[in-house]
Amino acid sequence: MSEFGHRKSYQTLMAASKTLFWKYGMRKVSVEEICKEAGISKMTFYRMFKNKNELIYELLSAIYTKGFEDYKNLMAEEISFPEKVKKILLLKHEGTQDVSREFITEVYKSDDASLQKLLADYQEKTTKELRKDFIEAQKQGWIHKDLKMDSIFYLLNLIQEKLFDPVYIALHSNIQEAIMEMTNFFFYGIMSPENQKK
Numbered sequence: 001m002s003e004f005g006h007r008k009s010y011q012t013l014m015a016a017s018k019t020l021f022w023k024y025g026m027r028k029v030s031v032e033e034i035c036k037e038a039g040i041s042k043m044t045f046y047r048m049f050k051n052k053n054e055l056i057y058e059l060l061s062a063i064y065t066k067g068f069e070d071y072k073n074l075m076a077e078e079i080s081f082p083e084k085v086k087k088i089l090l091l092k093h094e095g096t097q098d099v100s101r102e103f104i105t106e107v108y109k110s111d112d113a114s115l116q117k118l119l120a121d122y123q124e125k126t127t128k129e130l131r132k133d134f135i136e137a138q139k140q141g142w143i144h145k146d147l148k149m150d151s152i153f154y155l156l157n158l159i160q161e162k163l164f165d166p167v168y169i170a171l172h173s174n175i176q177e178a179i180m181e182m183t184n185f186f187f188y189g190i191m192s193p194e195n196q197k198k
Contacts, residue, residue: 010048012038014059025102026056057114064122067095075133081142085187092183101175104163127153159186
């Protein structure tokens with residue numbers, strides 16, 4: 001976290017930039033607009049960040065760190081794997097609330113090397129953790145024993161790529177709906193989770 005992380009102006013800037021980026025994407029939002037949304041001066045902004053890219057990096061880093069910690073805390077709970085899956089879906093829903101298609105596309109398609117490394121490191125860390133938890137769930141009988149773990153994660157990557165398929169996205173009213181449908185499909189297939197209890 002930045003040395004300014006404890007300051008109210010820093011937290012206000014982070015919250016304001018997230019609101020704007022989620023709604024409009026990153027490219028369309030200027031430093032001036034972020035400062036106006038946060039109610040601070042540009043001078044204050046540049047005391048904390050060299051430029052907008054540095055702000056974006058810190059914002060995403062904070063979001064990724066919180067998401068990873070929330071996931072680990074959830075998986076440590078003394079509840080069944082299906083209950084954990086439900087909570088994972090809730091986390092996904094909360095994390096994508098009001099996010100724009102522009103923001104998702106810009107993050108994954110960014111040509112900023114530091115941003116791409118941040119994303120790659122986060123994906124590697126989360127995939128490793130998820131794979132560990134899936135292996136344990138498979139040992140306990142929650143995941144079909146005949147499914148190869150490599151196949152599961154290969155298909156997961158293919159599913160995630162559909163976020164950039166305009167045909168798939170056009171089937172939904174917004175990007176969050178598309179993300180949640182993907183996530184539900186990955187965990188439950190076409191079967192209703194309620195019916196799987198019977």
